[in-house]
Amino acid sequence: MTVLHNVSLLPYNTFGIDVSTEQLVEVKPSGSGSPASRYAHAIEELYEGRMFDRPYLVLGAGSNIVFTKDYHGTVILMSKGGVNASPLGEEATLVSADAGMLLDDVIQWSIEHDLYGIENLSAIPGTVGASVVQNVGAYGVEAKDVVYCVDAYDLKQKEFVTLKAEECCFGYRDSIFKHNPGRYIVINVSYRLFHTFRPNLAYQAITSLPHSSAIELRNAIIDLRWNKLPRPEVYGSAGSFFKNPIVDDATYNALLDRYPDMPRYPGNKLSAGWLIDKCGWKGRSVGRVGVWPKQALVLYNLGGCTGAEVFELSNAIASDVKTKFDVALQCEAIFVD
Numbered sequence: 499m500t501v502l503h504n505v506s507l508l509p510y511n512t513f514g515i516d517v518s519t520e521q522l523v524e525v526k527p528s529g530s531g532s533p534a535s536r537y538a539h540a541i542e543e544l545y546e547g548r549m550f551d552r553p554y555l556v557l558g559a560g561s562n563i564v565f566t567k568d569y570h571g572t573v574i575l576m577s578k579g580g581v582n583a584s585p586l587g588e589e590a591t592l593v594s595a596d597a598g599m600l601l602d603d604v605i606q607w608s609i610e611h612d613l614y615g616i617e618n619l620s621a622i623p624g625t626v627g628a629s630v631v632q633n634v635g636a637y638g639v640e641a642k643d644v645v646y647c648v649d650a651y652d653l654k655q656k657e658f659v660t661l662k663a664e665e666c667c668f669g670y671r672d673s674i675f676k677h678n679p680g681r682y683i684v685i686n687v688s689y690r691l692f693h694t695f696r697p698n699l700a701y702q703a704i705t706s707l708p709h710s711s712a713i714e715l716r717n718a719i720i721d722l723r724w725n726k727l728p729r730p731e732v733y734g735s736a737g738s739f740f741k742n743p744i745v746d747d748a749t750y751n752a753l754l755d756r757y758p759d760m761p762r763y764p765g766n767k768l769s770a771g772w773l774i775d776k777c778g779w780k781g782r783s784v785g786r787v788g789v790w791p792k793q794a795l796v797l798y799n800l801g802g803c804t805g806a807e808v809f810e811l812s813n814a815i816a817s818d819v820k821t822k823f824d825v826a827l828q829c830e831a832i833f834v835d
């Protein structure tokens with residue numbers, strides 16, 4: 499295992515924050531067999547190198563992370579690994595991908611192998627491992643809808659574990675992995691995908707997208723996404739910065755009385771983007787951080803911003819939303835210090 503010292507994290511976070519880490523190591527699977535046997539050597543090396551004796555951060559593609567300062571510890575980077583398929587009954591196949599693979603590469607691979615059910619998540623940046631930490635979602639589908647099981651190393655029990663989907667406690671951008679920061683290193687995720695393409699167009703924004711094939715739907719979703727969001731190669735961001743808040747009946751109904759044009763989602767979910775827009779933040783910027791003009795939920799880097807500036811702007815926005823609507827915004831992006 500190679501340990502790199504004083505490494506810039508600029509290439510490792512999509513917000514484009516220029517900080518460094520004291521140490522950086524890459525976890526690579528080796529050999530063949532089960533995920534546990536392929537990652538056993540890499541985990542052993544992490545113990546031998548005493549990587550868990552000081553602060554550590556498992557990093558995917560850094561697309562949901564905001565570093566607020568230099569990281570005084572070890573960044574453990576999940577290297578790419580591979581993907582394979584195994585039969586699962588007559589209608590489905592299990593697609594198992596190593597944690598460091600990009601989720602979007604797995605989606606493309608699946609469609610090329612006539613396996614469906616995951617296409618609505620096309621072009622969500624980031625890795626397979628983080629897809630279950632965050633329970634990523636888009637256009638009416640969440641990772642939890644297709645995850646069959648997750649292989650991880652449990653640092654508390656000091657053993658490899660396989661968690662079935664129902665054991666992962668998935669919720670809205672939430673999971674057992676998120677609730678136990680630092681406890682699990684996700685090494686592999688198995689998705690249950692289907693042999694028949696049944697487009698899921700229930701989500702309002704995509705009902706009229708072309709869908710004669712999965713690849714057509716995938717391409718249409720990709721176009722739709724990048725029409726609304728900053729392209730990472732142009733402007734740094736972490737995607738949606740805040741979660742859509744879920745409120746009680748009384749708050750939801752009172753808001754609907756006051757704002758009959760308010761977007762409505764099932765389960766008393768509010769649109770954080772709409773709340774932020776109503777506070778006048780859309781398109782505004784403070785210093786080197788802006789609120790994306792096409793989607794108020796996204797904060798972006800105008801060039802050379804720091805994590806502290808992002809933190810400041812996100813606090814100002816949350817405070818205005820609290821004052822105007824009495825609704826607390828929660829960050830979807832994760833601040834790391």
Ligand SMILES: Cc1cc2nc3c(=O)[nH]c(=O)nc-3n(C[C@H](O)[C@H](O)[C@H](O)COP(=O)(O)OP(=O)(O)OC[C@H]3O[C@@H](n4cnc5c(N)ncnc54)[C@H](O)[C@@H]3O)c2cc1C
Pocket residue numbers: 512555556557558559560561562563576597598622623624625626627628629631632633634635636675682683684685727728730735736737738832
């Ligand atoms: C332009 C843009 C658009 C986006 N659109 C969406 C969207 O539509 N829907 C959505 O849900 N998200 C969206 N996101 C957010 C982001 O893509 C997801 O949260 C993604 O899952 C993050 O993956 P990552 O590999 O970059 O994770 P990172 O940012 O590297 O890490 C995220 C968290 O997961 C942990 N982690 C990562 N890998 C592992 C592992 N192997 N084991 C244990 N813990 C791990 C990290 O420690 C951290 O806590 C968007 C982001 C951007 C920049």
